[in-house]
Amino acid sequence: MRGGVTRFAARDDGPMARVAGFMAHLRANGFRLGIAETETALAALAALPADEASVRRALKAVACGCAEDWARFDAVFDSYWRNGGRVRTKAMPSAGRPAPPRNSRGAEGRSESGGGKADAPDRSTDGDSEAGGEGRLIASTIRNLMKRDLREVVSPEDIRAAERVALRLGQALRDRRSRRARADRRGARIDLRRTIRAALSTGGEPLRLARKRRPDRPVRISALVDVSGSMTLYARPFLAFLAGLMRADARADAYLFHTRLVRITEALRDDDPLRALNRITLLADGFGGGSRIGAALDQFATTHARRFVNGRSVVMILSDGYDSAPSDQMEQAMARLSRRGCRILWLNPLKGWRDYAPVAAGMAAAMPYLDLFASAATLDDLAALEQELARL
Amino acid sequence: MAFERLQAELARQGYVAGPDLAMALHLALVLGRPLLLEGAAGVGKTEVARALAAAKGCELIRLQCYEGLDAAQAIYEWNYQRQLLAIRAHAEAGETGAAVEARLFSADYLLERPLLRAIRQPVAPVLLIDEIDRADEEFEAYLLEVLSDFQITIPELGTITATTRPMVILTSNGTRDLSDALRRRCLYAHVDYPDPATELAILQARCPGVGQALGRQIVGFVQALRREDLEKKPGVAEMLDFAAALAGLGLADLTDDPAILQAALATLLKTQGDRAGITTEVAQRLAGRAA
Numbered sequence: 001m002r003g004g005v006t007r008f009a010a011r012d013d014g015p016m017a018r019v020a021g022f023m024a025h026l027r028a029n030g031f032r033l034g035i036a037e038t039e040t041a042l043a044a045l046a047a048l049p050a051d052e053a054s055v056r057r058a059l060k061a062v063a064c065g066c067a068e069d070w071a072r073f074d075a076v077f078d079s080y081w082r083n084g085g086r087v088r089t090k091a092m093p094s095a096g097r098p099a100p101p102r103n104s105r106g107a108e109g110r111s112e113s114g115g116g117k118a119d120a121p122d123r124s125t126d127g128d129s130e131a132g133g134e135g136r137l138i139a140s141t142i143r144n145l146m147k148r149d150l151r152e153v154v155s156p157e158d159i160r161a162a163e164r165v166a167l168r169l170g171q172a173l174r175d176r177r178s179r180r181a182r183a184d185r186r187g188a189r190i191d192l193r194r195t196i197r198a199a200l201s202t203g204g205e206p207l208r209l210a211r212k213r214r215p216d217r218p219v220r221i222s223a224l225v226d227v228s229g230s231m232t233l234y235a236r237p238f239l240a241f242l243a244g245l246m247r248a249d250a251r252a253d254a255y256l257f258h259t260r261l262v263r264i265t266e267a268l269r270d271d272d273p274l275r276a277l278n279r280i281t282l283l284a285d286g287f288g289g290g291s292r293i294g295a296a297l298d299q300f301a302t303t304h305a306r307r308f309v310n311g312r313s314v315v316m317i318l319s320d321g322y323d324s325a326p327s328d329q330m331e332q333a334m335a336r337l338s339r340r341g342c343r344i345l346w347l348n349p350l351k352g353w354r355d356y357a358p359v360a361a362g363m364a365a366a367m368p369y370l371d372l373f374a375s376a377a378t379l380d381d382l383a384a385l386e387q388e389l390a391r392l
Numbered sequence: 393m394a395f396e397r398l399q400a401e402l403a404r405q406g407y408v409a410g411p412d413l414a415m416a417l418h419l420a421l422v423l424g425r426p427l428l429l430e431g432a433a434g435v436g437k438t439e440v441a442r443a444l445a446a447a448k449g450c451e452l453i454r455l456q457c458y459e460g461l462d463a464a465q466a467i468y469e470w471n472y473q474r475q476l477l478a479i480r481a482h483a484e485a486g487e488t489g490a491a492v493e494a495r496l497f498s499a500d501y502l503l504e505r506p507l508l509r510a511i512r513q514p515v516a517p518v519l520l521i522d523e524i525d526r527a528d529e530e531f532e533a534y535l536l537e538v539l540s541d542f543q544i545t546i547p548e549l550g551t552i553t554a555t556t557r558p559m560v561i562l563t564s565n566g567t568r569d570l571s572d573a574l575r576r577r578c579l580y581a582h583v584d585y586p587d588p589a590t591e592l593a594i595l596q597a598r599c600p601g602v603g604q605a606l607g608r609q610i611v612g613f614v615q616a617l618r619r620e621d622l623e624k625k626p627g628v629a630e631m632l633d634f635a636a637a638l639a640g641l642g643l644a645d646l647t648d649d650p651a652i653l654q655a656a657l658a659t660l661l662k663t664q665g666d667r668a669g670i671t672t673e674v675a676q677r678l679a680g681r682a683a
Contacts, residue, residue, distance in 0.1 A: 032572060040423065040579075047422045054395070057415035065575040067430055067566065070582035192472040196479075200493055204479030306572060310529045341529075341568040 016042060019059075025080045026063055029072070037062060052081075156274060158236065158379075162244030165383045170249045172389040173219045173314055187213030219314045221245065222253040222342075224261075224300060226319030228291030234349045237379045238318045243268050243276060253308050256280070257296035263304060293319055293362055294329030301336040311341035318347045318376065321363030330362040334369040343371040345389075347382070351375035394418055398447075407436070407443030408586070408593045416581035417444065426539050426560035428524075428575065431583035434627015436594075437563040440583075441520035444559070451517040453558070455506035457527035466531065467544055469503045497548035507535075511542055511554035519558040524574075525567045532574055539577060586628065588615055594628060599635045609646045610635050612682030617660060620670065620678075626660040633659035646679040653679060 023038045044058045056077055064070045183191060194210035202208075223245055225238045242254045246268040256262045262283045270276035297317070309315060315337060323330055338344060346366065350356050352375035358364050367373065372389070376382050395411075395418035402409050402417075409417065413429075417440070420427035429437040445452035455466060475496050482492045504512065510519040524532065538544060542554035562578060564570060586594060591611045595602060602610070614631045626634070637656040638646075646653060650672050657675060661667050 032576075034576065036576065040425070043423055044419050047419070048394075053411070054415065057395075057412050058419055060412060061416035061419050061427075061579045061581055064580045064582070065572070066569075066580075067582050070430075070580070193470060196470070196472055196475050196496070199476070199479060200496070203483045204476065206476070306569075310571070311568065312529070339566070339569050 015045075019045065022059070022077075022080050023063070026076060029076050031063055031069055031076075032065060033063060158240035159243040159247070162237070162240035162242075162379055162382075163247045164244070165379055166241060166245035166252075167248035168383065168386050169389060170218065170221065170245070170252070172386045173221065181212040182215045184211055184213040184215075187211035189213065217312060218249075218251070219312050219343075220251045220253070220308065220310075221249060221314050221316060222255070222305070222309055223316040223318065224255045224257060224297070226258070226291060226293065226317075227256050228258040228322075230291065230320055230322050231349070234318075234320075234377055237377070237382065239277075239280075240379065241318075241382055253304070255300065255304070256283070257291075257293070257300075259290055259292045259296075261296040261299045261304075290324050291319075291322060292325050293321065293323040294325045294327070294331075294333050297337065298329060298333035301333050301340070305337060305340055305342075309337070309340045309342045313340070313342040314345060315342050316345045316347065318349075320348055320350050321346075321358065321360045321366065323360065323362030325362075327361035327365040331365040334366045338369045344369055345372040345374070346370050347374055347376035347385070349375065349377035352377055352381070394422075401447040402440075402443045403597065405443040405446045406597045407439060408590055408597060409440070409443075410586070410590060413440070413581050413583060416579055420561075420579050421559060423579070424557055426562060426578045428562045428564065428570075428578035428580050429583055430564045430566055430580070432585070432625065432627070433565050434625070434629055435583045435585055436628050437583050438520065438522055439628075441518050441561045441563075444561070445518040448518065448559075450515050451513060452520060453506050453510045453513075453517050454520045454522060456522045457524050457531070459526055459528065461527045461531055463534070465505055466507050466534075467505050467538075468508045468546060469505065470497070470548075471501045471503050475501050499549070502546070502549070507538055508544055508552065510558040511538075511544065511556075512552065513556055513558070516556035517558050519560045521560065521562045523565060524562045525564040525570060529571060532571055536571075536574055536577060585615075585618060585625070588612065591615065591628065591631065595632065595635055598632050599639065602635050602639055603644070606638065606644060606646070607635070609679070609682050610638065613646055613679055614660065616678045616682060617670070620674075622661070622666045622669065623663045624661075624666060630660050630662075645683065647676070647683050650676055 019041055020038055023033055023041065027033050041059055041062045044062055045055060048054045048058055056074070059077065060070070060073050064073055181187075181189065181191070183194065189212050191210040191212040194212075195206050195208070198208050198210060199206040223242055225235075225242055227235050227239075231238075242264070245252045246254055246265065253263070253265050254268055256264055264280050264283055267279035267283060268276050270279060305315075334344070348358075348363070351358075351373070358367055358373070374385060374388060376385065395415045398418045398421070399409055399411070399414040402414070416427055419425070429440065431437055441454070442452055478496060478501070479492065482495075502508075506519070510517055521535065524535070527535075539560060542557055543551050545551045562574075585591075588611050591614070592607055595607050595611060599607075610631065614626055614634065618625045634656060637659045638652075641652050641656060643649060643652050643656075653675055654672050657667070657670060661670060
């Protein structure tokens, strides 16, 4: 630590606070670190000689958690200890919390996503982003929908119908890869452990064969609905579907996105369907605007997906794929998402059109990562997917 | 310095570790934390554990993960066949009830699998949990439990606490993301393909028979090959095979005989597409540049 190149203020609190400050600096740069890592870092430094190379390598081993962190670490290290530039936070003695997001709108209601906020895309162009890209199928409706109340879009009757559909879809989507066997009288496999224990009472003759089988596991569904301008026509069935899904499946997760991503799971779980829609209307400010699918999916992949999406999950994206951002962002987001091990379904209302081909750059970039690409424009279409989902 | 001593010890075992990796290993040993190694296939992640075990003079216990790995293969299993036989034997001998049961579910009839074996060693072993990304999340969660407490509960026997704490190394090829909980429990090192100097050192450590000039050519050629657009980039092990093949075929210079070079490429390129992509001309161009 001594001989560090950065000159710290005279009232600096000593090496321990400086390390804590560095951890806070890493956090501000998107590293996912907690108090435990700081403790480990201090323990590591206590066990090592205090030259720069050792300190750098030790902190690298402690603070990094994935290949991306590993590649970035040296630059972040230099920027803090060598005043190399992007110092966002000062050494602060109480470095318990991550730095607040740069943009106050990033608070996103109560979408309690812990870290990762620093990765949130820049939302400075929220209102006027329909200016770019080809996401303007129905350009004339964009403006007046900007302030439209969601209650006009979805009615409680819709939600009840959607609930039934969502329930059936949820049952169709079963994960058959469970490894934990469960006792079952008609199971396919013999449970030797129980059989032998039972055999003890019959003098060692395994008279009764205990059986087990692998139970089906329900999957966790995360549904992301595009509510940008080009999707206005389809918002009604999809939002109803989301609301129904939330009611039918206690483990499902719902998100809206247009130019940014909003988690609406909690809002949709509201007992009163109307109040739920009210709450979403408040959350989904900018409804009907432009779309930045790549950015929204990337945000999802780096924040919520880390907590909610795993190998047993199904991520359902309901969007037309018209993205106003370059397609490489979409590609990166989809790659990141598919690394979570989940299955990804993309339901595109346009696919039902005659001669539709996924030529929109964003859509084409996403195609290789999809497990199912299907058309869905109405609730009936969604219900009809049951067969296909069961086959996944 | 301590981590450099470790580096030297590993080098004596024929493993050339970069400073970052050596530091991570050293810290893992000092702090008693598991070490997660990530990197492409063939960069020598698994080899680290072997070299470390050899350097420390302790046992290497390896758990190869795969999809569907369950507790019976990772932790323990009762030896059912022996149990069945024992029940009959005891019945003939007239023993009954509680005595038989107590004996049947004793350590004699327990088959230790790697995780249980690792915590019951008299000398702390190196526990290698290979390709953890292939196991499913449930197993990952279970592993977390074992790695934090170092104890395993067997209903019939009770809780078995570790006699020694194994040095745990996990490897991952990055086929899926690991849980944050697991990542946070571990120290981390990303292992990359070695730079030319390191790779040459590896080659000289493992294949002392290969001459200095040819060695440099081989390393240059393989490094150039990795920059080509390949489906499967050749790893360090492939490079060593390649060197051994060239030595066996009696080639003293890469550019000497295109046919032999092309034949030896079988050790480096493992897919049809890659074989087709690296034609004789391409191989000669790369070899010419490496020479």
